[in-house]
Amino acid sequence: MAALPVGAKAPDFSTQATLAGKPFPFTLSQALKxxxxxxxxxxxxxxxxxxxxxxxxxxxxxxxxxxxxxxxxVSADDIEKLNKFSVSECRNKFAVASATPKMIADYDVKLPVIAKSNRTSFVIAPDGKIIYAYSAMNPAGHVANTMAAVKTWEAAHRK
Known part of the structure:
Protein backbone atom coordinates (compact mmCIF):
# COMPACT_ATOMS: atom_id res chain seq x y z
CA MET A 1 0.00 0.00 0.00
CA ALA A 2 1.24 3.47 -0.83
CA ALA A 3 1.02 6.39 1.55
CA LEU A 4 2.78 9.68 2.00
CA PRO A 5 6.26 8.95 3.32
CA VAL A 6 7.97 10.09 6.51
CA GLY A 7 9.39 13.56 5.96
CA ALA A 8 6.64 14.66 3.56
CA LYS A 9 4.57 17.73 4.34
CA ALA A 10 1.09 16.63 5.43
CA PRO A 11 -1.58 18.22 3.25
CA ASP A 12 -3.76 20.58 5.27
CA PHE A 13 -7.49 19.94 5.18
CA SER A 14 -10.76 21.09 6.69
CA THR A 15 -13.69 18.73 7.09
CA GLN A 16 -16.68 17.90 9.24
CA ALA A 17 -15.75 15.94 12.37
CA THR A 18 -17.72 14.64 15.32
CA LEU A 19 -16.92 13.91 18.95
CA ALA A 20 -19.46 12.25 21.25
CA GLY A 21 -22.05 12.58 18.47
CA LYS A 22 -21.61 16.36 18.21
CA PRO A 23 -20.40 17.62 14.80
CA PHE A 24 -17.80 20.38 14.56
CA PRO A 25 -15.44 21.74 11.89
CA PHE A 26 -11.92 20.26 11.99
CA THR A 27 -8.84 21.76 10.34
CA LEU A 28 -5.51 19.94 10.53
CA SER A 29 -3.41 23.12 10.76
CA GLN A 30 -5.47 24.30 13.76
CA ALA A 31 -5.05 20.96 15.56
CA LEU A 32 -1.27 21.01 14.93
CA LYS A 33 -1.02 24.25 16.93
CA VAL A 74 -11.06 9.61 9.16
CA SER A 75 -13.10 7.56 6.71
CA ALA A 76 -15.26 8.21 3.66
CA ASP A 77 -18.40 7.74 5.78
CA ASP A 78 -20.95 10.56 6.06
CA ILE A 79 -21.21 12.60 9.25
CA GLU A 80 -24.51 11.00 10.32
CA LYS A 81 -22.92 7.55 10.40
CA LEU A 82 -19.82 8.96 12.12
CA ASN A 83 -21.95 10.65 14.81
CA LYS A 84 -23.15 7.18 15.87
CA PHE A 85 -19.67 5.61 15.49
CA SER A 86 -18.11 8.34 17.66
CA VAL A 87 -20.42 7.47 20.52
CA SER A 88 -20.66 3.68 20.31
CA GLU A 89 -17.22 2.64 19.05
CA CYS A 90 -14.96 5.64 19.76
CA ARG A 91 -16.63 5.80 23.17
CA ASN A 92 -16.78 9.62 23.16
CA LYS A 93 -12.99 9.69 23.57
CA PHE A 94 -11.69 11.05 20.25
CA ALA A 95 -13.03 12.66 17.10
CA VAL A 96 -13.73 11.00 13.78
CA ALA A 97 -14.17 12.90 10.54
CA SER A 98 -15.48 12.50 7.05
CA ALA A 99 -12.64 12.12 4.53
CA THR A 100 -13.24 13.74 1.18
CA PRO A 101 -12.02 12.02 -2.00
CA LYS A 102 -9.37 14.78 -2.20
CA MET A 103 -8.06 13.99 1.31
CA ILE A 104 -7.86 10.29 0.44
CA ALA A 105 -6.00 11.11 -2.78
CA ASP A 106 -3.72 13.72 -1.13
CA TYR A 107 -2.59 11.20 1.50
CA ASP A 108 -2.31 8.42 -1.12
CA VAL A 109 -4.49 6.01 0.87
CA LYS A 110 -7.21 5.07 -1.66
CA LEU A 111 -8.28 1.46 -1.85
CA PRO A 112 -8.25 0.06 -5.40
CA VAL A 113 -11.63 0.05 -7.17
CA ILE A 114 -13.80 1.51 -4.35
CA ALA A 115 -13.91 5.11 -3.10
CA LYS A 116 -12.70 4.36 0.41
CA SER A 117 -9.39 4.66 2.17
CA ASN A 118 -7.15 1.84 3.23
CA ARG A 119 -5.98 1.56 6.85
CA THR A 120 -3.05 3.94 7.28
CA SER A 121 -1.93 5.75 10.41
CA PHE A 122 0.18 8.90 10.37
CA VAL A 123 1.80 10.91 13.11
CA ILE A 124 2.20 14.52 12.04
CA ALA A 125 4.52 16.86 13.97
CA PRO A 126 3.36 20.40 14.78
CA ASP A 127 5.51 21.71 11.89
CA GLY A 128 3.27 19.72 9.50
CA LYS A 129 5.85 17.05 8.64
CA ILE A 130 4.92 13.38 8.73
CA ILE A 131 7.10 11.69 11.34
CA TYR A 132 5.48 8.24 11.13
CA ALA A 133 3.39 6.38 8.54
CA TYR A 134 2.10 2.82 8.76
CA SER A 135 -0.21 1.03 6.30
CA ALA A 136 -1.70 -2.38 7.05
CA MET A 137 -5.26 -3.58 6.67
CA ASN A 138 -4.97 -5.47 9.96
CA PRO A 139 -5.78 -3.02 12.78
CA ALA A 140 -3.20 -4.65 15.08
CA GLY A 141 -0.19 -2.44 15.64
CA HIS A 142 -1.66 0.89 14.56
CA VAL A 143 -2.23 2.19 18.10
CA ALA A 144 1.01 0.83 19.58
CA ASN A 145 3.09 2.07 16.65
CA THR A 146 1.63 5.58 16.62
CA MET A 147 1.97 5.79 20.41
CA ALA A 148 5.66 4.86 20.14
CA ALA A 149 6.17 7.55 17.48
CA VAL A 150 4.39 10.19 19.61
CA LYS A 151 6.45 9.26 22.69
CA THR A 152 9.69 9.45 20.67
CA TRP A 153 8.66 12.89 19.41
CA GLU A 154 7.66 14.00 22.92
CA ALA A 155 10.98 12.85 24.42
CA ALA A 156 12.93 14.79 21.79
CA HIS A 157 10.85 17.96 22.34
CA ARG A 158 10.44 17.95 26.11
CA LYS A 159 11.59 21.22 27.59
Missing amino acids: KGPVVLYFYPAAFTSGCTVEAHEFAEATDDFRKAGATVIG
Missing part, protein backbone atom coordinates in the same frame (compact mmCIF):
# COMPACT_ATOMS: atom_id res chain seq x y z
CA LYS A 34 -1.72 22.15 20.05
CA GLY A 35 0.86 19.43 19.31
CA PRO A 36 1.30 16.36 17.13
CA VAL A 37 -1.72 14.81 15.43
CA VAL A 38 -2.34 11.10 15.02
CA LEU A 39 -4.33 10.98 11.80
CA TYR A 40 -5.62 7.53 11.04
CA PHE A 41 -7.52 6.54 7.94
CA TYR A 42 -9.84 3.54 8.11
CA PRO A 43 -12.11 2.00 5.44
CA ALA A 44 -15.59 2.16 7.03
CA ALA A 45 -17.32 2.70 10.36
CA PHE A 46 -18.97 -0.31 11.97
CA THR A 47 -16.91 -2.91 10.09
CA SER A 48 -15.06 -5.46 12.22
CA GLY A 49 -11.47 -4.21 11.82
CA CYS A 50 -12.46 -0.55 12.07
CA THR A 51 -14.46 -1.22 15.23
CA VAL A 52 -11.50 -3.02 16.84
CA GLU A 53 -9.19 -0.14 15.87
CA ALA A 54 -11.62 2.48 17.25
CA HIS A 55 -11.85 0.61 20.57
CA GLU A 56 -8.03 0.47 20.81
CA PHE A 57 -7.64 4.18 20.03
CA ALA A 58 -10.39 4.98 22.59
CA GLU A 59 -8.50 3.05 25.28
CA ALA A 60 -5.27 4.88 24.43
CA THR A 61 -6.69 8.40 23.99
CA ASP A 62 -5.80 9.58 27.50
CA ASP A 63 -2.19 8.45 27.00
CA PHE A 64 -2.02 10.26 23.65
CA ARG A 65 -3.37 13.41 25.35
CA LYS A 66 -0.77 13.15 28.13
CA ALA A 67 1.90 13.09 25.41
CA GLY A 68 0.35 16.22 23.87
CA ALA A 69 -1.16 14.49 20.82
CA THR A 70 -4.60 14.76 19.25
CA VAL A 71 -6.15 11.62 17.73
CA ILE A 72 -8.52 11.87 14.76
CA GLY A 73 -9.86 8.99 12.71
Whole structure:
Protein backbone atom coordinates (compact mmCIF):
# COMPACT_ATOMS: atom_id res chain seq x y z
CA MET A 1 0.00 0.00 0.00
CA ALA A 2 1.24 3.47 -0.83
CA ALA A 3 1.02 6.39 1.55
CA LEU A 4 2.78 9.68 2.00
CA PRO A 5 6.26 8.95 3.32
CA VAL A 6 7.97 10.09 6.51
CA GLY A 7 9.39 13.56 5.96
CA ALA A 8 6.64 14.66 3.56
CA LYS A 9 4.57 17.73 4.34
CA ALA A 10 1.09 16.63 5.43
CA PRO A 11 -1.58 18.22 3.25
CA ASP A 12 -3.76 20.58 5.27
CA PHE A 13 -7.49 19.94 5.18
CA SER A 14 -10.76 21.09 6.69
CA THR A 15 -13.69 18.73 7.09
CA GLN A 16 -16.68 17.90 9.24
CA ALA A 17 -15.75 15.94 12.37
CA THR A 18 -17.72 14.64 15.32
CA LEU A 19 -16.92 13.91 18.95
CA ALA A 20 -19.46 12.25 21.25
CA GLY A 21 -22.05 12.58 18.47
CA LYS A 22 -21.61 16.36 18.21
CA PRO A 23 -20.40 17.62 14.80
CA PHE A 24 -17.80 20.38 14.56
CA PRO A 25 -15.44 21.74 11.89
CA PHE A 26 -11.92 20.26 11.99
CA THR A 27 -8.84 21.76 10.34
CA LEU A 28 -5.51 19.94 10.53
CA SER A 29 -3.41 23.12 10.76
CA GLN A 30 -5.47 24.30 13.76
CA ALA A 31 -5.05 20.96 15.56
CA LEU A 32 -1.27 21.01 14.93
CA LYS A 33 -1.02 24.25 16.93
CA LYS A 34 -1.72 22.15 20.05
CA GLY A 35 0.86 19.43 19.31
CA PRO A 36 1.30 16.36 17.13
CA VAL A 37 -1.72 14.81 15.43
CA VAL A 38 -2.34 11.10 15.02
CA LEU A 39 -4.33 10.98 11.80
CA TYR A 40 -5.62 7.53 11.04
CA PHE A 41 -7.52 6.54 7.94
CA TYR A 42 -9.84 3.54 8.11
CA PRO A 43 -12.11 2.00 5.44
CA ALA A 44 -15.59 2.16 7.03
CA ALA A 45 -17.32 2.70 10.36
CA PHE A 46 -18.97 -0.31 11.97
CA THR A 47 -16.91 -2.91 10.09
CA SER A 48 -15.06 -5.46 12.22
CA GLY A 49 -11.47 -4.21 11.82
CA CYS A 50 -12.46 -0.55 12.07
CA THR A 51 -14.46 -1.22 15.23
CA VAL A 52 -11.50 -3.02 16.84
CA GLU A 53 -9.19 -0.14 15.87
CA ALA A 54 -11.62 2.48 17.25
CA HIS A 55 -11.85 0.61 20.57
CA GLU A 56 -8.03 0.47 20.81
CA PHE A 57 -7.64 4.18 20.03
CA ALA A 58 -10.39 4.98 22.59
CA GLU A 59 -8.50 3.05 25.28
CA ALA A 60 -5.27 4.88 24.43
CA THR A 61 -6.69 8.40 23.99
CA ASP A 62 -5.80 9.58 27.50
CA ASP A 63 -2.19 8.45 27.00
CA PHE A 64 -2.02 10.26 23.65
CA ARG A 65 -3.37 13.41 25.35
CA LYS A 66 -0.77 13.15 28.13
CA ALA A 67 1.90 13.09 25.41
CA GLY A 68 0.35 16.22 23.87
CA ALA A 69 -1.16 14.49 20.82
CA THR A 70 -4.60 14.76 19.25
CA VAL A 71 -6.15 11.62 17.73
CA ILE A 72 -8.52 11.87 14.76
CA GLY A 73 -9.86 8.99 12.71
CA VAL A 74 -11.06 9.61 9.16
CA SER A 75 -13.10 7.56 6.71
CA ALA A 76 -15.26 8.21 3.66
CA ASP A 77 -18.40 7.74 5.78
CA ASP A 78 -20.95 10.56 6.06
CA ILE A 79 -21.21 12.60 9.25
CA GLU A 80 -24.51 11.00 10.32
CA LYS A 81 -22.92 7.55 10.40
CA LEU A 82 -19.82 8.96 12.12
CA ASN A 83 -21.95 10.65 14.81
CA LYS A 84 -23.15 7.18 15.87
CA PHE A 85 -19.67 5.61 15.49
CA SER A 86 -18.11 8.34 17.66
CA VAL A 87 -20.42 7.47 20.52
CA SER A 88 -20.66 3.68 20.31
CA GLU A 89 -17.22 2.64 19.05
CA CYS A 90 -14.96 5.64 19.76
CA ARG A 91 -16.63 5.80 23.17
CA ASN A 92 -16.78 9.62 23.16
CA LYS A 93 -12.99 9.69 23.57
CA PHE A 94 -11.69 11.05 20.25
CA ALA A 95 -13.03 12.66 17.10
CA VAL A 96 -13.73 11.00 13.78
CA ALA A 97 -14.17 12.90 10.54
CA SER A 98 -15.48 12.50 7.05
CA ALA A 99 -12.64 12.12 4.53
CA THR A 100 -13.24 13.74 1.18
CA PRO A 101 -12.02 12.02 -2.00
CA LYS A 102 -9.37 14.78 -2.20
CA MET A 103 -8.06 13.99 1.31
CA ILE A 104 -7.86 10.29 0.44
CA ALA A 105 -6.00 11.11 -2.78
CA ASP A 106 -3.72 13.72 -1.13
CA TYR A 107 -2.59 11.20 1.50
CA ASP A 108 -2.31 8.42 -1.12
CA VAL A 109 -4.49 6.01 0.87
CA LYS A 110 -7.21 5.07 -1.66
CA LEU A 111 -8.28 1.46 -1.85
CA PRO A 112 -8.25 0.06 -5.40
CA VAL A 113 -11.63 0.05 -7.17
CA ILE A 114 -13.80 1.51 -4.35
CA ALA A 115 -13.91 5.11 -3.10
CA LYS A 116 -12.70 4.36 0.41
CA SER A 117 -9.39 4.66 2.17
CA ASN A 118 -7.15 1.84 3.23
CA ARG A 119 -5.98 1.56 6.85
CA THR A 120 -3.05 3.94 7.28
CA SER A 121 -1.93 5.75 10.41
CA PHE A 122 0.18 8.90 10.37
CA VAL A 123 1.80 10.91 13.11
CA ILE A 124 2.20 14.52 12.04
CA ALA A 125 4.52 16.86 13.97
CA PRO A 126 3.36 20.40 14.78
CA ASP A 127 5.51 21.71 11.89
CA GLY A 128 3.27 19.72 9.50
CA LYS A 129 5.85 17.05 8.64
CA ILE A 130 4.92 13.38 8.73
CA ILE A 131 7.10 11.69 11.34
CA TYR A 132 5.48 8.24 11.13
CA ALA A 133 3.39 6.38 8.54
CA TYR A 134 2.10 2.82 8.76
CA SER A 135 -0.21 1.03 6.30
CA ALA A 136 -1.70 -2.38 7.05
CA MET A 137 -5.26 -3.58 6.67
CA ASN A 138 -4.97 -5.47 9.96
CA PRO A 139 -5.78 -3.02 12.78
CA ALA A 140 -3.20 -4.65 15.08
CA GLY A 141 -0.19 -2.44 15.64
CA HIS A 142 -1.66 0.89 14.56
CA VAL A 143 -2.23 2.19 18.10
CA ALA A 144 1.01 0.83 19.58
CA ASN A 145 3.09 2.07 16.65
CA THR A 146 1.63 5.58 16.62
CA MET A 147 1.97 5.79 20.41
CA ALA A 148 5.66 4.86 20.14
CA ALA A 149 6.17 7.55 17.48
CA VAL A 150 4.39 10.19 19.61
CA LYS A 151 6.45 9.26 22.69
CA THR A 152 9.69 9.45 20.67
CA TRP A 153 8.66 12.89 19.41
CA GLU A 154 7.66 14.00 22.92
CA ALA A 155 10.98 12.85 24.42
CA ALA A 156 12.93 14.79 21.79
CA HIS A 157 10.85 17.96 22.34
CA ARG A 158 10.44 17.95 26.11
CA LYS A 159 11.59 21.22 27.59
